[in-house]
Amino acid sequence: MHFFCTDIFQIDGHSGEKITYSELLKKSCWLSEALINSGYGSNVVIAISSKNSLEYFQPVIASLFIGAIIVPLNPDYTNTELNHVLEIFKPKIIFCSPDILHKFMKKKEEMNFIEKIILIDTDESAIGAESLKNFIGGHINGSEKFSVFHTVDTKNQIAFLLCSSGTTGLPKGVMVTHHNLNTVFIQFRDSRIYEQDVTSICVPPFYHAYGLFSTLMGILTSGPTVFLRRFEGKVFLKSIEDYKVNRMYLVPPLLLYLDDCPFLKDYDLSSISEAICAAAPLKESTERTIKERLNLKVIKQAYGLTESTYVAIFNQNDGKEWKPGSCGKILPYMQLAVMDRDTGEFLEPNKTGEICIKGDMIMKGYYDNPKATQNAFTDNGWFLTGDEGYYDEEGYVYITDRIKELLKYKGYQVAPAELEGVLLTHEDIVDCAVIGVPDDKAGELPLAFVVKKKGALLHASDVQNFVQAELSSPKWLRGGVVFLDEIPKSAIGKTPKKQLRCLLENNVVSIENIYKRRELLK
Known part of the structure; x- marks a missing residue:
């Protein structure tokens, strides 16, 4: 460095202090x-x-x-x-x-x-x-x-242990090595993805891989990075104006915030030339409207996982090759394939399957968890992302769905298994299942299907308050609670969550929710 x-x-x-x-x-x-x-x-x-x-x-x-x-x-x-x-x-x-x-x-x-x-x-x-x-x-x-x-030994020496739920289950420790980190620096240097000496603003928290490594990228590009201790709209906009910020590191809910912001016109944002958007998919329609409203030269969508250290797929959107809805092409030192989950065969362009990646940015494995590590890779070393998508003839990648059980609230991972484990410690809950319900601003909201103990007087507010006391904000049941007589199970005892989603979509069940709309995104 x-x-x-x-x-x-x-x-x-917030304070204007510098280092x-x-x-x-x-x-x-x-x-x-x-x-x-x-x-x-x-x-x-x-x-x-x-x-x-x-x-x-x-x-x-x-x-x-x-x-x-x-x-x-x-x-x-x-x-x-x-x-x-x-x-x-x-x-x-x-x-x-x-x-x-x-x-x-x-x-x-x-x-x-x-x-x-x-x-x-x-x-x-x-x-x-x-x-x-x-x-x-x-x-x-x-x-x-x-x-x-x-x-x-940079290949094996662990630099970071980062929290991730992988494709399922409770949070695990992702082993990021010095070699993984060095590859990120070399990759961005060689591909010249980022301009040098520009001022950035990084909203994601530093404990999140996106915020952590985006800030470290500032060392490589030798430009200052403005950060916020907590997100406040007017402080964010004033920082852009005061420090003539050129690049924004954001997640989709914050781009939507900018699109709806009533006092956007009160600030001079003309210095911004690009926005980097990652941690969750950005809809094509959203990308178009925000690019126009903010008069941005480019919105660069990116795709990465904690397990890939940083961004693995990146859309430079230089104006000549702008493909709305795509998260870009696989970056140098990495490989990408799309696999048919039923046959294990790799698919041709425009065929949808599981996105698989391989290369020097992929984690060493899950810390002290060889079984989870083994399950995350194919026999020939491809990392299974748990995301569904395809690539076109020019190599541009499109994410279409999530295979893994995780849901994303404002770019934060939420593992249904973790929520279910907490819910089952409640003395009046005998069974439960958690899914994500789509939300335009947050991405997904956790919702719980709950089976009460016979004769228990349990209300949605009791369940939501219980989770709120046990888990941090992204995991709160903002999607609500649905009470069922029983949770459907497959022949091998698993809960078919698509069946639960169908109950909601077809209005077969009713959602009880104590959260008001204005409280959802706090």
Whole structure:
């Protein structure tokens, strides 16, 4: 990675504070030195849980320098979710922001593998935790000279453990290696997908692979990245105006927000030349209307998975080859095929099947989960994405449906199995099934079919409030609750969820929902 001594790396859109590339490099090296001097080096698992902040990437870069493994965690995880992911990864150090320190202090008491908690985004230490500044100051001598860090086997050395549900089941740890990450940098350099020295704004959170790696791309393209600690429409638009933003990293619901925004005309957005849209499909009609309304030169749709490290399919939409509805072509160092799920044969252009990808960006596997890893690949090494689609004669790829059980709320993965597992812990629920119902603004809303215990007085509000207390916001039952006498099962005991969707589409069942429309997207 190449750092520029005076150029800005990040700008906080809320406060206007900045950090330069040289500051990031120096502080990351100091932190690397402090970690090594504290006995933490190669392969130690380090978690970070925080809202977006100027200090977020110091533990990230420092961990990469010393061969440690960084685990970004959603700061909004509930106690139930934290228990699950911490037991998978078993981090020794946790970097977190002060507002969620109480969560990790409790976990440190319960889990003996957590050795140290370090606070970021504050200079103040706390009982049981010290600030990043104090940790660095207490473990280095203040010298500008740094140790030469040990080299690693980049092909096998894990750089990141990222949370993903894969194609089914509870969240798992995706092993992203240094080689995966290096391939992303080389790929984008060689293909010249991104222009150099442009100002970007990145809305997705840093714990999400999209936000994490899009910001790291700023190092490669040597331009500043504006970020938001939380999404606020007027702050977002003012940041674009004030910092003359050229590129936006967004998800479809935020493009829809811009299309509907009543005060869009109050801001000068003329600096924007392109929008990158990923994490969920963008409808062709939406792409056309937003491109026209914002007077954008281009909307670049992208397709990727946590398991592919970053973007695997990209649509440059340079004006000459713009194909609305397509997420583009497979990128360098990657291969794509479409497979017939019944026969296992690879299909010709314009034939629909499961999208399969292969190449140097594909994860090493799922952490400590060889069975899930085996199920994710074909015998000859193709990764099964769980998405349905096709490619045309020119190689442009179109995603048409999702085979995997996951649903997407505002670009966030929601695993029905996780929701079902939580619902079944309720004393008055004997069976359940969760599906996603389509929503123009959010993508999909989780909806639960529930079988009550005989004689139980259980209402939709009870079920929704129960889930709200156990799981973070994207997993709330915004789609509502449907009560059934029994959940249909196949001959082998599985729930045919297409049959449940048909019940909704044909108005055979009624949805009980306490959420009002204005509350759905909070």
